[in-house]
Amino acid sequence: LQVEVDENGKIVDARFKTFGCGSAIASSSLATEWVKGKTVDEALKIKNTDIAKELCLPPVKLHCSMLAEDAIKAALADYRLKQDPNKEESEKKA
């Protein structure tokens, strides 16, 4: 998951690449749609259960939504890491 964050801490763009089944691809895609326009803190609140509910994922595919939640957290953690000590706009790869 790749996110672009502006100087105000707002996510202005997000892109994904996924090696996985249809549910994994859908979960990743939905994640990028949801984080756009949110602040980093708001985006960190997204839960895998929200993604699963939106996509009506069957029980056997629940872990795909977990993949998406983890990717959001990892991307934003990586962004936070790179903010120290710079406060510039940066493009991160998760």
Next chain:
Amino acid sequence: CVPQDPRVLDSMLPYLTAYYGNPHSRTHAYGWGGGGAPGKGTRQVADLIGADSREIIFTSGATESNNMAVKGVARFYKSRKKHIITTQTEHKCVLDSCRSLETEGFQVTYLPVKKNGLIDLKELEAAFQPDTSLVSVMTVNNEIGVKQPIHDIGEICRAHKVFFHTDAAQAVGKIPMDVNDMKIDLMSISGHKIYGPKGVGAIYVRRRPRVRLEPLQSGGGQERGLRSGTVPTPLAVGLGAACEVAQQEMEYDHKRISQLAERLVTKIMSEVPDVVMNGDREHRYPGCINLSFAYVEGESLLMALKDVALSSGSACTSASLEPSYVLRAIGTDEDLAHSSIRFGIGRFTTEEEVDYTVQKCIQHVKRLREMSPLWEMVQDGIDLKSIKWTQH
């Protein structure tokens, strides 16, 4: 996805409408009308495999036949023999039957296979014990299409005086099978795999030298006491007809299917890089092709090709989230196992269907690779094996 041959349906219809007598009732005309039919069916099945009609028993399908062969033989000889040899790539019903026997106190050797999917004959030789009662090796594998060296296995089993069973569900009617030539003692046959009806199969049980087995089903003693239950006449007739048709069409079908398979594989591999064929290139049945498309996951490709009947060895497609055990047995890299697709080409597959499938496959593999982080990393020259993935 195997359709029924219309000639098979034609043969069955009279027995679903007019001739409905119980084939085992010998005292009235209804029985006489229905009675001879299963007999003819056994002759047609027997002819296809070089057996005697008295050695053919109708079952509900190859699953039942496999259960009968494995459990039946093992249990009959259990007072003196408690060991069975099979392979790691058998159909689930054979493997499950073996597991079940293990809980009964039997010992089972699951032979590994080489990277090409074939067993090592030396390992088979070494596996024999004085108390081995049965060897069970499938002729053609349903996932990767490889063909085991049945002639050689038969010879080895004969030399050791151990019964040889083969699950021939994917082979009968498609490649020449001869129980005497191949020294086969038991064989499982599936109706719907050879364009016959679902719900019926057969088991070949050798009479000379006599193979004994403990029946799975108790009852009225039909089928030489080996499989009680009224023989389903229309289905038996259908299976017989399917075998007769298969014998007529075998050579032509094989040639046509080989050409279509070659067409599919060549076209895909010439347009798309990093495609691996799973299983030996030579010792195979051409109609079952298993390809791994690196950096693309199987279920996502299946979804894209949803108007074509295909399957995948990917974990995502199984309810247990386990990848294909057959691919694991041939040593396929885990990523490639998740990227596998099985293509089935048969008597009714047209050239248009093959071309359509190829075109869609190429299109979607390219699309999914654009979406794949693995493909991107490889293009950038990164060694995927050096990546540290986050665990979940």
